[in-house]
Amino acid sequence: MALRTFWKDLKQYKILLLMMTPAVLFYLLFAYIPMGGIVLAFKHFDYSGGVFGSPWNGLDNFRFFFDSGDAYRVTRNTALYNLAFIVINNGLQIIAAILLFEVGGRWFRKIIQSAVFLPYFISWVVVGAIAYNLLNYDIGTVNMLLRGLGLGPVDIYNTPAYWPYLLVLVSAWKSLGYGTVMYLAAITSIDTEMYEAAEIDGANIFQRIMRVTIPNLYPTVIILALLSVGNIFRGDFGMFYNMVGNNGMLFSSTDVIDTFVFRSLIMSNDMGMSAAAGVFQSVLGFVTILAVNYAVRRYDKDRALF
Protein backbone atom coordinates (compact mmCIF):
# COMPACT_ATOMS: atom_id res chain seq x y z
CA MET A 1 0.00 0.00 0.00
CA ALA A 2 2.71 2.44 1.06
CA LEU A 3 4.70 1.38 -1.95
CA ARG A 4 1.78 2.02 -4.24
CA THR A 5 1.33 5.61 -2.93
CA PHE A 6 5.05 6.07 -3.36
CA TRP A 7 4.88 5.13 -7.03
CA LYS A 8 1.83 7.30 -7.50
CA ASP A 9 3.63 10.28 -5.94
CA LEU A 10 6.71 9.56 -7.99
CA LYS A 11 4.66 9.70 -11.13
CA GLN A 12 2.80 12.81 -10.11
CA TYR A 13 5.94 14.73 -9.19
CA LYS A 14 8.26 13.32 -11.78
CA ILE A 15 8.90 16.66 -13.49
CA LEU A 16 9.53 18.46 -10.21
CA LEU A 17 11.84 15.65 -9.14
CA LEU A 18 13.63 15.80 -12.45
CA MET A 19 14.08 19.53 -12.06
CA MET A 20 15.73 18.97 -8.72
CA THR A 21 17.93 16.11 -9.85
CA PRO A 22 21.01 18.18 -10.80
CA ALA A 23 21.06 19.89 -7.41
CA VAL A 24 20.50 16.61 -5.57
CA LEU A 25 23.35 14.95 -7.47
CA PHE A 26 25.53 17.99 -6.84
CA TYR A 27 25.11 17.80 -3.09
CA LEU A 28 25.40 14.03 -3.03
CA LEU A 29 28.69 14.30 -4.85
CA PHE A 30 30.26 17.37 -3.27
CA ALA A 31 28.78 17.27 0.21
CA TYR A 32 27.52 13.83 1.19
CA ILE A 33 30.22 11.67 -0.35
CA PRO A 34 33.01 13.75 1.29
CA MET A 35 31.28 13.15 4.63
CA GLY A 36 32.27 9.51 4.21
CA GLY A 37 35.84 10.72 3.77
CA ILE A 38 35.85 11.50 7.47
CA VAL A 39 37.33 8.02 7.92
CA LEU A 40 40.56 9.60 6.67
CA ALA A 41 40.97 11.24 10.04
CA PHE A 42 41.42 7.76 11.49
CA LYS A 43 43.81 6.55 8.81
CA HIS A 44 47.38 6.89 7.81
CA PHE A 45 46.87 8.17 4.29
CA ASP A 46 49.04 6.94 1.49
CA TYR A 47 48.39 7.70 -2.15
CA SER A 48 48.68 4.13 -3.39
CA GLY A 49 45.95 2.99 -1.01
CA GLY A 50 43.68 5.99 -1.46
CA VAL A 51 40.91 6.81 0.96
CA PHE A 52 39.76 3.24 1.47
CA GLY A 53 42.96 1.26 1.10
CA SER A 54 45.10 3.23 3.54
CA PRO A 55 45.82 1.55 6.88
CA TRP A 56 43.95 2.56 10.02
CA ASN A 57 45.84 4.32 12.74
CA GLY A 58 43.11 4.90 15.28
CA LEU A 59 43.23 8.21 17.06
CA ASP A 60 46.88 8.97 16.26
CA ASN A 61 46.04 11.92 14.00
CA PHE A 62 43.91 13.50 16.69
CA ARG A 63 46.49 12.79 19.37
CA PHE A 64 49.14 14.48 17.25
CA PHE A 65 46.93 17.48 16.55
CA PHE A 66 46.10 17.98 20.23
CA ASP A 67 49.55 17.20 21.65
CA SER A 68 51.28 19.69 19.36
CA GLY A 69 49.40 22.56 20.98
CA ASP A 70 48.11 23.59 17.56
CA ALA A 71 44.58 22.51 18.39
CA TYR A 72 44.33 24.86 21.34
CA ARG A 73 45.91 27.77 19.49
CA VAL A 74 43.83 27.57 16.31
CA THR A 75 40.56 26.89 18.13
CA ARG A 76 41.10 29.81 20.50
CA ASN A 77 42.07 32.13 17.64
CA THR A 78 39.11 31.11 15.47
CA ALA A 79 36.57 31.58 18.26
CA LEU A 80 38.01 34.86 19.55
CA TYR A 81 38.31 36.41 16.10
CA ASN A 82 34.76 35.50 15.22
CA LEU A 83 33.46 36.85 18.52
CA ALA A 84 35.26 40.12 17.91
CA PHE A 85 33.94 40.26 14.34
CA ILE A 86 30.36 39.63 15.44
CA VAL A 87 30.37 42.29 18.15
CA ILE A 88 32.37 44.99 16.39
CA ASN A 89 31.06 44.55 12.84
CA ASN A 90 27.42 44.46 13.88
CA GLY A 91 27.92 47.36 16.26
CA LEU A 92 29.46 49.56 13.55
CA GLN A 93 26.86 48.52 11.00
CA ILE A 94 24.01 49.41 13.34
CA ILE A 95 25.57 52.77 14.19
CA ALA A 96 26.11 53.57 10.52
CA ALA A 97 22.56 52.50 9.62
CA ILE A 98 21.01 54.63 12.38
CA LEU A 99 23.08 57.66 11.40
CA LEU A 100 22.22 57.21 7.74
CA PHE A 101 18.53 56.95 8.60
CA GLU A 102 18.50 60.07 10.73
CA VAL A 103 20.90 62.35 8.92
CA GLY A 104 21.22 63.91 5.51
CA GLY A 105 19.33 64.18 2.29
CA ARG A 106 18.90 61.67 -0.48
CA TRP A 107 22.16 62.48 -2.20
CA PHE A 108 24.26 62.39 0.95
CA ARG A 109 22.80 59.02 1.83
CA LYS A 110 23.43 57.64 -1.62
CA ILE A 111 27.03 58.78 -1.71
CA ILE A 112 27.83 57.44 1.76
CA GLN A 113 26.10 54.16 1.03
CA SER A 114 28.04 53.70 -2.19
CA ALA A 115 31.33 54.55 -0.52
CA VAL A 116 30.99 52.13 2.38
CA PHE A 117 29.66 49.36 0.12
CA LEU A 118 32.68 49.48 -2.18
CA PRO A 119 35.06 47.27 -0.14
CA TYR A 120 32.48 44.48 -0.19
CA PHE A 121 32.94 44.11 -3.94
CA ILE A 122 36.65 43.45 -4.14
CA SER A 123 38.41 40.14 -3.69
CA TRP A 124 40.50 39.26 -0.67
CA VAL A 125 43.51 39.16 -2.96
CA VAL A 126 43.05 42.85 -3.68
CA VAL A 127 42.52 43.54 0.02
CA GLY A 128 45.82 41.77 0.64
CA ALA A 129 47.50 44.04 -1.91
CA ILE A 130 46.04 47.12 -0.27
CA ALA A 131 47.21 45.94 3.13
CA TYR A 132 50.69 45.40 1.76
CA ASN A 133 50.61 48.86 0.28
CA LEU A 134 49.75 50.33 3.67
CA LEU A 135 51.80 48.16 5.98
CA ASN A 136 55.03 47.37 4.14
CA TYR A 137 58.09 48.06 6.28
CA ASP A 138 60.12 50.06 3.75
CA ILE A 139 57.57 51.87 1.64
CA GLY A 140 54.20 51.31 3.27
CA THR A 141 52.12 54.41 3.80
CA VAL A 142 51.72 53.82 7.53
CA ASN A 143 55.45 53.58 8.12
CA MET A 144 56.16 56.56 5.90
CA LEU A 145 53.74 58.52 8.02
CA LEU A 146 55.39 57.34 11.22
CA ARG A 147 58.79 58.30 9.86
CA GLY A 148 57.43 61.67 8.84
CA LEU A 149 56.24 62.21 12.40
CA GLY A 150 59.73 61.43 13.62
CA LEU A 151 58.73 58.03 14.98
CA GLY A 152 60.53 54.87 14.00
CA PRO A 153 58.98 52.50 11.44
CA VAL A 154 57.18 49.44 12.74
CA ASP A 155 57.78 45.95 11.44
CA ILE A 156 54.12 45.05 11.23
CA TYR A 157 54.49 41.87 9.19
CA ASN A 158 56.74 40.33 11.83
CA THR A 159 54.92 41.42 14.96
CA PRO A 160 52.04 39.15 16.00
CA ALA A 161 50.71 41.64 18.57
CA TYR A 162 49.34 44.04 15.91
CA TRP A 163 47.44 41.48 13.92
CA PRO A 164 44.33 40.95 16.02
CA TYR A 165 43.63 44.68 15.67
CA LEU A 166 44.46 44.73 11.98
CA LEU A 167 42.30 41.74 11.15
CA VAL A 168 39.37 43.11 13.13
CA LEU A 169 39.77 46.41 11.34
CA VAL A 170 39.89 44.80 7.90
CA SER A 171 36.87 42.64 8.61
CA ALA A 172 34.90 45.68 9.76
CA TRP A 173 36.04 47.62 6.71
CA LYS A 174 34.97 44.98 4.23
CA SER A 175 31.61 44.14 5.78
CA LEU A 176 30.47 47.63 6.78
CA GLY A 177 28.46 48.39 3.65
CA TYR A 178 26.62 45.09 3.40
CA GLY A 179 25.53 45.13 7.02
CA THR A 180 24.62 48.79 6.97
CA VAL A 181 22.26 48.28 4.04
CA MET A 182 20.68 45.31 5.78
CA TYR A 183 20.12 47.16 9.04
CA LEU A 184 18.96 50.25 7.18
CA ALA A 185 16.28 48.11 5.54
CA ALA A 186 15.22 46.85 8.95
CA ILE A 187 15.05 50.40 10.34
CA THR A 188 13.07 51.64 7.34
CA SER A 189 10.46 48.98 7.97
CA ILE A 190 9.81 50.21 11.52
CA ASP A 191 6.31 51.63 11.82
CA THR A 192 6.54 55.44 11.49
CA GLU A 193 3.68 55.85 13.94
CA MET A 194 6.05 54.81 16.70
CA TYR A 195 8.32 57.71 15.86
CA GLU A 196 5.40 60.12 15.72
CA ALA A 197 4.17 58.92 19.08
CA ALA A 198 7.64 59.39 20.56
CA GLU A 199 7.77 62.87 19.10
CA ILE A 200 4.43 63.78 20.68
CA ASP A 201 5.66 62.47 24.02
CA GLY A 202 8.52 64.94 23.73
CA ALA A 203 11.36 62.53 23.08
CA ASN A 204 14.54 64.06 21.74
CA ILE A 205 16.50 62.35 19.02
CA PHE A 206 18.71 60.35 21.37
CA GLN A 207 15.71 59.08 23.30
CA ARG A 208 14.00 58.27 20.03
CA ILE A 209 16.92 56.11 18.96
CA MET A 210 17.34 54.43 22.32
CA ARG A 211 13.62 53.81 22.92
CA VAL A 212 12.27 53.17 19.44
CA THR A 213 14.94 52.29 16.87
CA ILE A 214 17.20 50.03 18.89
CA PRO A 215 14.47 47.99 20.60
CA ASN A 216 12.89 47.44 17.20
CA LEU A 217 16.18 46.14 15.86
CA TYR A 218 16.57 43.56 18.62
CA PRO A 219 14.95 40.68 16.72
CA THR A 220 17.15 41.24 13.65
CA VAL A 221 20.30 41.71 15.73
CA ILE A 222 19.70 38.64 17.86
CA ILE A 223 18.94 36.36 14.94
CA LEU A 224 21.93 37.55 12.91
CA ALA A 225 24.24 37.29 15.90
CA LEU A 226 23.00 33.81 16.78
CA LEU A 227 23.46 32.66 13.21
CA SER A 228 27.03 33.92 13.17
CA VAL A 229 27.69 32.28 16.51
CA GLY A 230 26.74 29.04 14.81
CA ASN A 231 29.66 29.56 12.45
CA ILE A 232 32.07 30.60 15.13
CA PHE A 233 34.53 27.80 14.38
CA ARG A 234 34.69 28.60 10.70
CA GLY A 235 37.30 31.11 9.73
CA ASP A 236 37.21 33.34 6.69
CA PHE A 237 40.05 31.60 4.89
CA GLY A 238 40.32 34.23 2.16
CA MET A 239 40.87 37.00 4.64
CA PHE A 240 43.42 35.26 6.82
CA TYR A 241 45.31 33.76 3.93
CA ASN A 242 45.59 36.95 1.91
CA MET A 243 46.40 39.18 4.85
CA VAL A 244 48.88 36.88 6.52
CA GLY A 245 49.84 34.24 3.99
CA ASN A 246 52.21 31.63 5.29
CA ASN A 247 54.07 34.00 7.54
CA GLY A 248 55.02 31.68 10.40
CA MET A 249 56.09 34.62 12.54
CA LEU A 250 52.46 35.58 12.94
CA PHE A 251 50.85 32.19 13.54
CA SER A 252 50.59 32.64 17.30
CA SER A 253 48.02 35.37 16.76
CA THR A 254 46.67 34.70 13.27
CA ASP A 255 46.42 30.97 12.72
CA VAL A 256 42.83 29.74 12.58
CA ILE A 257 41.44 26.25 12.01
CA ASP A 258 40.90 26.86 8.30
CA THR A 259 44.43 28.06 7.61
CA PHE A 260 45.83 25.23 9.70
CA VAL A 261 43.83 22.63 7.77
CA PHE A 262 44.88 24.16 4.47
CA ARG A 263 48.54 24.24 5.43
CA SER A 264 48.60 20.68 6.64
CA LEU A 265 46.97 19.57 3.39
CA ILE A 266 48.81 21.62 0.77
CA MET A 267 52.11 22.59 2.37
CA SER A 268 53.04 19.68 4.58
CA ASN A 269 50.87 17.13 2.79
CA ASP A 270 49.77 15.71 6.11
CA MET A 271 46.40 14.37 5.01
CA GLY A 272 45.66 12.56 8.26
CA MET A 273 46.18 15.47 10.59
CA SER A 274 44.49 17.88 8.21
CA ALA A 275 41.46 15.60 8.03
CA ALA A 276 41.45 15.22 11.80
CA ALA A 277 41.51 18.98 12.30
CA GLY A 278 38.69 19.28 9.74
CA VAL A 279 36.55 16.71 11.54
CA PHE A 280 37.24 18.46 14.83
CA GLN A 281 36.04 21.71 13.26
CA SER A 282 32.92 20.15 11.74
CA VAL A 283 31.91 18.48 15.00
CA LEU A 284 32.47 21.64 17.04
CA GLY A 285 30.49 23.61 14.48
CA PHE A 286 27.67 21.08 14.40
CA VAL A 287 27.32 21.05 18.18
CA THR A 288 27.37 24.85 18.31
CA ILE A 289 24.68 25.14 15.65
CA LEU A 290 22.46 22.68 17.49
CA ALA A 291 22.92 24.71 20.68
CA VAL A 292 22.24 27.98 18.87
CA ASN A 293 19.15 26.58 17.23
CA TYR A 294 17.88 25.47 20.62
CA ALA A 295 18.46 29.01 21.90
CA VAL A 296 16.66 30.59 18.92
CA ARG A 297 13.74 28.22 19.40
CA ARG A 298 13.34 29.35 22.97
CA TYR A 299 13.53 32.98 21.91
CA ASP A 300 11.25 32.84 18.90
CA LYS A 301 9.98 29.58 17.53
CA ASP A 302 9.36 30.87 14.02
CA ARG A 303 12.93 32.03 13.63
CA ALA A 304 14.50 28.69 14.47
CA LEU A 305 16.39 26.95 11.70
CA PHE A 306 14.80 23.56 12.29
Add this chain to the structure above:
Amino acid sequence: MDRMLFSVIGYFALTVMALLCLLPFLLVVSSSMTNEEKIILDGYQFLPFDFSIEAYKILFKYPDQIVNAYLVTLGVTAVGTLLGLFLTSMTAYALSRKDFKWRNKFSFFFFFTTLFNGGLVPWYLLIVNYLHMKDTPLALVLPMLLNVFYIIVMKSFLSSIPEAIVESAKIDGAGDFRIYAQLILPLSKPALATIGLFLALAYWNDWYNALLFVSDEKLMPLQYYLYKMLGNMDGMRKAMMGAGAVVTTALPTEGLKMAMTVVATGPILLAYPLVQRYFVRGLTIGAVKG
Protein backbone atom coordinates in the same frame (compact mmCIF):
# COMPACT_ATOMS: atom_id res chain seq x y z
CA MET B 1 19.34 71.61 19.89
CA ASP B 2 19.73 67.87 20.27
CA ARG B 3 18.92 67.57 16.63
CA MET B 4 21.78 69.93 15.75
CA LEU B 5 24.30 68.12 17.89
CA PHE B 6 23.21 64.80 16.47
CA SER B 7 23.44 66.04 12.91
CA VAL B 8 26.95 67.33 13.43
CA ILE B 9 28.08 64.03 14.92
CA GLY B 10 26.21 62.09 12.26
CA TYR B 11 27.60 63.93 9.26
CA PHE B 12 31.09 63.80 10.70
CA ALA B 13 31.05 60.10 11.59
CA LEU B 14 29.54 59.03 8.27
CA THR B 15 31.97 61.12 6.27
CA VAL B 16 34.90 59.62 8.17
CA MET B 17 33.59 56.10 7.58
CA ALA B 18 33.11 56.77 3.88
CA LEU B 19 36.59 58.26 3.52
CA LEU B 20 38.16 55.30 5.32
CA CYS B 21 36.41 53.01 2.88
CA LEU B 22 37.50 54.99 -0.19
CA LEU B 23 41.03 56.16 0.60
CA PRO B 24 42.73 52.77 0.28
CA PHE B 25 41.46 52.58 -3.29
CA LEU B 26 42.82 56.01 -4.06
CA LEU B 27 46.12 54.93 -2.58
CA VAL B 28 46.36 51.91 -4.86
CA VAL B 29 45.41 53.85 -7.98
CA SER B 30 47.78 56.70 -7.27
CA SER B 31 50.73 54.51 -6.38
CA SER B 32 50.21 52.55 -9.58
CA MET B 33 50.79 55.85 -11.40
CA THR B 34 53.78 57.05 -9.45
CA ASN B 35 57.35 56.91 -10.60
CA GLU B 36 59.10 53.88 -9.11
CA GLU B 37 62.03 55.84 -7.69
CA LYS B 38 59.62 58.13 -5.96
CA ILE B 39 57.89 55.14 -4.36
CA ILE B 40 61.15 53.62 -3.14
CA LEU B 41 62.22 56.97 -1.74
CA ASP B 42 59.01 58.27 -0.23
CA GLY B 43 56.76 55.25 -0.10
CA TYR B 44 53.25 54.80 -1.41
CA GLN B 45 51.39 58.06 -1.42
CA PHE B 46 47.90 59.33 -2.00
CA LEU B 47 48.78 61.67 -4.81
CA PRO B 48 51.22 60.79 -7.58
CA PHE B 49 53.62 63.67 -7.19
CA ASP B 50 55.82 62.11 -9.77
CA PHE B 51 53.32 60.99 -12.34
CA SER B 52 54.29 58.02 -14.48
CA ILE B 53 52.41 55.35 -16.36
CA GLU B 54 55.53 53.26 -16.80
CA ALA B 55 54.04 50.38 -14.78
CA TYR B 56 50.99 50.16 -17.06
CA LYS B 57 53.13 50.39 -20.16
CA ILE B 58 55.20 47.42 -19.05
CA LEU B 59 52.14 45.53 -17.93
CA PHE B 60 50.51 45.90 -21.33
CA LYS B 61 53.59 45.53 -23.43
CA TYR B 62 53.10 41.80 -23.48
CA PRO B 63 49.53 41.41 -22.41
CA ASP B 64 49.10 37.72 -23.30
CA GLN B 65 49.03 36.47 -19.72
CA ILE B 66 46.68 39.14 -18.47
CA VAL B 67 44.34 38.82 -21.40
CA ASN B 68 44.33 35.08 -20.90
CA ALA B 69 43.53 35.48 -17.20
CA TYR B 70 40.73 37.88 -18.09
CA LEU B 71 39.27 35.43 -20.57
CA VAL B 72 39.40 32.61 -18.04
CA THR B 73 37.66 34.76 -15.45
CA LEU B 74 35.05 36.01 -17.92
CA GLY B 75 34.31 32.50 -19.16
CA VAL B 76 34.11 30.98 -15.70
CA THR B 77 31.94 33.84 -14.45
CA ALA B 78 29.54 33.68 -17.40
CA VAL B 79 29.12 29.90 -17.40
CA GLY B 80 29.03 29.60 -13.61
CA THR B 81 26.53 32.40 -13.14
CA LEU B 82 24.11 31.31 -15.85
CA LEU B 83 24.21 27.63 -15.01
CA GLY B 84 24.12 28.32 -11.29
CA LEU B 85 21.16 30.64 -11.68
CA PHE B 86 19.29 28.10 -13.77
CA LEU B 87 19.85 25.24 -11.34
CA THR B 88 19.21 27.39 -8.26
CA SER B 89 15.91 28.70 -9.55
CA MET B 90 14.75 25.33 -10.83
CA THR B 91 15.53 23.64 -7.53
CA ALA B 92 14.00 26.47 -5.54
CA TYR B 93 10.86 26.31 -7.66
CA ALA B 94 10.35 22.62 -6.96
CA LEU B 95 10.92 23.23 -3.26
CA SER B 96 8.51 26.17 -3.24
CA ARG B 97 5.58 24.20 -4.64
CA LYS B 98 3.28 23.71 -1.70
CA ASP B 99 1.63 20.67 -3.27
CA PHE B 100 4.99 18.93 -3.61
CA LYS B 101 4.77 16.26 -0.96
CA TRP B 102 8.47 15.70 -0.32
CA ARG B 103 9.57 19.28 -0.29
CA ASN B 104 10.48 19.40 3.40
CA LYS B 105 12.53 16.23 3.12
CA PHE B 106 14.47 17.63 0.19
CA SER B 107 14.86 20.99 1.86
CA PHE B 108 16.49 19.28 4.79
CA PHE B 109 18.67 17.23 2.46
CA PHE B 110 20.12 20.48 1.09
CA PHE B 111 20.14 22.34 4.37
CA PHE B 112 22.00 19.63 6.26
CA THR B 113 25.11 20.22 4.13
CA THR B 114 25.50 23.62 5.77
CA LEU B 115 25.41 22.08 9.22
CA PHE B 116 27.93 19.35 8.77
CA ASN B 117 30.59 18.56 6.23
CA GLY B 118 33.51 16.26 5.70
CA GLY B 119 36.05 19.04 5.78
CA LEU B 120 38.56 20.21 3.23
CA VAL B 121 40.60 17.02 2.83
CA PRO B 122 37.96 14.55 1.62
CA TRP B 123 36.47 17.23 -0.63
CA TYR B 124 39.87 18.02 -2.09
CA LEU B 125 40.75 14.35 -2.63
CA LEU B 126 37.39 13.70 -4.26
CA ILE B 127 37.93 16.46 -6.80
CA VAL B 128 41.60 15.78 -7.46
CA ASN B 129 42.03 12.02 -7.07
CA TYR B 130 38.63 10.63 -7.90
CA LEU B 131 37.03 13.11 -10.30
CA HIS B 132 40.39 14.11 -11.83
CA MET B 133 39.33 17.70 -12.23
CA LYS B 134 42.69 19.24 -11.39
CA ASP B 135 43.74 21.67 -14.11
CA THR B 136 40.39 21.53 -15.87
CA PRO B 137 37.90 24.40 -16.17
CA LEU B 138 35.39 22.22 -14.31
CA ALA B 139 37.38 22.68 -11.10
CA LEU B 140 36.79 26.41 -11.34
CA VAL B 141 33.09 26.23 -12.17
CA LEU B 142 31.59 23.20 -10.44
CA PRO B 143 32.50 23.63 -6.76
CA MET B 144 30.76 27.01 -6.57
CA LEU B 145 27.79 26.22 -8.77
CA LEU B 146 25.20 25.85 -6.05
CA ASN B 147 24.85 27.45 -2.68
CA VAL B 148 22.21 26.39 -0.19
CA PHE B 149 21.79 29.94 1.04
CA TYR B 150 20.84 31.12 -2.47
CA ILE B 151 18.42 28.24 -2.89
CA ILE B 152 16.72 29.22 0.36
CA VAL B 153 16.55 32.92 -0.58
CA MET B 154 15.12 32.02 -3.98
CA LYS B 155 12.65 29.61 -2.45
CA SER B 156 11.33 32.20 -0.02
CA PHE B 157 10.94 34.66 -2.86
CA LEU B 158 9.06 32.14 -5.01
CA SER B 159 6.82 31.22 -2.08
CA SER B 160 5.46 34.75 -2.19
CA ILE B 161 4.11 34.28 -5.72
CA PRO B 162 0.39 33.50 -5.42
CA GLU B 163 -0.41 29.82 -5.76
CA ALA B 164 -3.37 30.65 -7.92
CA ILE B 165 -1.02 31.33 -10.83
CA VAL B 166 0.30 27.79 -10.75
CA GLU B 167 -3.19 26.38 -10.23
CA SER B 168 -4.71 28.16 -13.20
CA ALA B 169 -1.79 27.25 -15.46
CA LYS B 170 -2.25 23.62 -14.47
CA ILE B 171 -5.92 23.75 -15.32
CA ASP B 172 -4.92 25.14 -18.70
CA GLY B 173 -2.82 22.03 -19.11
CA ALA B 174 0.70 23.42 -18.64
CA GLY B 175 3.35 21.04 -17.35
CA ASP B 176 5.50 21.76 -14.31
CA PHE B 177 8.55 22.71 -16.32
CA ARG B 178 6.55 24.98 -18.54
CA ILE B 179 5.01 26.74 -15.54
CA TYR B 180 8.52 27.30 -14.23
CA ALA B 181 10.01 28.55 -17.47
CA GLN B 182 7.15 30.65 -18.81
CA LEU B 183 5.38 31.90 -15.69
CA ILE B 184 7.63 31.74 -12.69
CA LEU B 185 10.93 32.88 -14.18
CA PRO B 186 9.56 36.14 -15.64
CA LEU B 187 7.92 36.88 -12.30
CA SER B 188 11.09 36.37 -10.32
CA LYS B 189 13.37 38.82 -12.08
CA PRO B 190 14.32 40.78 -8.92
CA ALA B 191 15.38 37.61 -7.11
CA LEU B 192 17.19 36.28 -10.19
CA ALA B 193 19.05 39.57 -10.56
CA THR B 194 20.13 39.57 -6.93
CA ILE B 195 21.29 35.98 -6.84
CA GLY B 196 22.87 36.30 -10.27
CA LEU B 197 24.90 39.23 -8.99
CA PHE B 198 25.98 37.33 -5.90
CA LEU B 199 27.05 34.41 -8.07
CA ALA B 200 28.83 36.62 -10.58
CA LEU B 201 30.70 38.47 -7.86
CA ALA B 202 31.75 35.21 -6.22
CA TYR B 203 33.02 33.80 -9.51
CA TRP B 204 34.75 37.01 -10.51
CA ASN B 205 36.55 37.27 -7.17
CA ASP B 206 37.35 33.59 -6.82
CA TRP B 207 40.95 32.60 -6.38
CA TYR B 208 40.55 29.80 -3.83
CA ASN B 209 39.54 27.08 -6.27
CA ALA B 210 42.42 28.10 -8.50
CA LEU B 211 44.80 27.99 -5.54
CA LEU B 212 43.72 24.43 -4.85
CA PHE B 213 43.15 23.04 -8.30
CA VAL B 214 45.05 25.01 -10.93
CA SER B 215 48.73 24.88 -11.73
CA ASP B 216 48.42 25.31 -15.49
CA GLU B 217 49.06 28.95 -16.39
CA LYS B 218 46.51 28.78 -19.21
CA LEU B 219 43.78 28.25 -16.65
CA MET B 220 44.71 30.92 -14.14
CA PRO B 221 41.83 33.28 -13.43
CA LEU B 222 42.49 36.94 -12.86
CA GLN B 223 42.46 37.08 -9.08
CA TYR B 224 44.73 34.07 -8.74
CA TYR B 225 47.09 35.52 -11.32
CA LEU B 226 47.19 38.71 -9.28
CA TYR B 227 47.82 36.69 -6.14
CA LYS B 228 50.70 34.89 -7.79
CA MET B 229 52.23 38.08 -9.10
CA LEU B 230 51.95 39.91 -5.79
CA GLY B 231 53.69 37.15 -3.94
CA ASN B 232 56.32 36.55 -6.51
CA MET B 233 57.82 39.36 -8.49
CA ASP B 234 60.48 37.03 -9.82
CA GLY B 235 57.66 35.07 -11.35
CA MET B 236 56.39 38.26 -12.88
CA ARG B 237 59.77 39.04 -14.30
CA LYS B 238 59.91 35.54 -15.75
CA ALA B 239 56.44 35.85 -17.21
CA MET B 240 57.53 39.08 -18.87
CA MET B 241 60.68 37.46 -20.15
CA GLY B 242 58.80 34.43 -21.32
CA ALA B 243 56.68 36.80 -23.33
CA GLY B 244 59.85 38.06 -24.98
CA ALA B 245 60.31 41.24 -23.03
CA VAL B 246 63.78 42.60 -22.61
CA VAL B 247 63.86 42.95 -18.89
CA THR B 248 65.84 45.86 -17.73
CA THR B 249 67.13 45.92 -14.19
CA ALA B 250 64.80 48.73 -13.34
CA LEU B 251 61.52 46.86 -13.57
CA PRO B 252 59.14 49.03 -11.53
CA THR B 253 58.22 46.23 -9.16
CA GLU B 254 56.18 48.19 -6.63
CA GLY B 255 54.32 50.19 -9.23
CA LEU B 256 53.64 46.99 -11.18
CA LYS B 257 52.06 45.32 -8.18
CA MET B 258 49.64 48.19 -7.81
CA ALA B 259 48.98 48.44 -11.54
CA MET B 260 48.14 44.72 -11.56
CA THR B 261 45.77 45.31 -8.66
CA VAL B 262 44.03 48.12 -10.53
CA VAL B 263 43.72 46.03 -13.68
CA ALA B 264 42.30 43.08 -11.77
CA THR B 265 39.78 45.25 -9.95
CA GLY B 266 38.88 47.61 -12.81
CA PRO B 267 35.78 45.98 -14.25
CA ILE B 268 34.23 45.53 -10.81
CA LEU B 269 34.80 49.18 -10.04
CA LEU B 270 33.33 50.22 -13.37
CA ALA B 271 30.28 48.00 -13.05
CA TYR B 272 29.92 48.86 -9.39
CA PRO B 273 27.59 51.88 -9.60
CA LEU B 274 25.16 49.92 -11.77
CA VAL B 275 25.35 46.74 -9.81
CA GLN B 276 25.17 48.27 -6.35
CA ARG B 277 21.57 49.33 -6.83
CA TYR B 278 20.45 45.77 -7.38
CA PHE B 279 22.41 44.56 -4.41
CA VAL B 280 20.77 47.09 -2.18
CA ARG B 281 17.35 46.18 -3.51
CA GLY B 282 18.02 42.47 -3.14
CA LEU B 283 19.31 42.86 0.38
CA THR B 284 16.35 45.01 1.25
CA ILE B 285 13.92 42.37 0.00
CA GLY B 286 15.79 39.74 1.98
CA ALA B 287 15.92 41.76 5.19
CA VAL B 288 12.27 42.70 5.14
CA LYS B 289 11.19 39.14 4.45
CA GLY B 290 13.47 37.94 7.25
